[in-house]
Amino acid sequence: MNDVRIDIEVNGIRYERTVDARTSLADFLREQIGLTGTHLGCEHGVCGACTVLVDGRSVRSCLSLAAQAGGTTVRTVEGLGDGDGLSPLQQAMSRHHGLQCGFCTPGFVVAATELLENSAELDDHDVREALSGNVCRCTGYHGIVAAVLEVARERQPATGKAAE
Ligand code: FES
Ligand code: FES
Numbered sequence: 279m280n281d282v283r284i285d286i287e288v289n290g291i292r293y294e295r296t297v298d299a300r301t302s303l304a305d306f307l308r309e310q311i312g313l314t315g316t317h318l319g320c321e322h323g324v325c326g327a328c329t330v331l332v333d334g335r336s337v338r339s340c341l342s343l344a345a346q347a348g349g350t351t352v353r354t355v356e357g358l359g360d361g362d363g364l365s366p367l368q369q370a371m372s373r374h375h376g377l378q379c380g381f382c383t384p385g386f387v388v389a390a391t392e393l394l395e396n397s398a399e400l401d402d403h404d405v406r407e408a409l410s411g412n413v414c415r416c417t418g419y420h421g422i423v424a425a426v427l428e429v430a431r432e433r434q435p436a437t438g439k440a441a442e
Contacts, residue, residue, distance in 0.1 A: 289357030326412030
């Protein structure tokens with residue numbers, strides 16, 4: 279066993295933990311700090327269910343090591359809302375029936391949040407391309423894309439950010 283000490287901020291809370299050097303970021307989030315909203319599907323970087331934001335960029339946490347995430351700021355699906363409330367995108371996903379079993383949903387919401395935070399304008403093609411690395415076996419994707427486009431339309435034009 280090769281232990282590594284890490285200092286990491288997750289959803290605004292700082293954690294100092296000792297991890298095995300082989301521990302994935304996904305396992306760290308789920309098993310060591312109890313954030314089970316990050317789902318594990320393929321564990322091979324294919325399905326996108328494990329997507330989290332590391333310093334604002336989407337990352338497959340099944341392929342990332344917790345030790346490498348030391349010193350970074352991580353946001354998981356649990357950290358996207360405002361306190362106990364859902365984010366505008368999470369609310370739109372619900373309205374547009376963008377989820378059925380919900381297994382893929384955390385990864386889609388995280389990846390789409392990155393897209394919305396970094397794009398001034400979005401059309402259907404942009405959203406489908408940006409989310410092409412996330413797999414959903416239930417919805418047919420239409421409701422997911424509709425939800426992202428609705429939030430994109432409602433953003434403040436001056437900032438490119440979702441309306442509060
Ligand atoms: S569980 Fe990480 S990409 Fe599928
Ligand atoms: S809602 Fe079931 S896999 Fe996407």
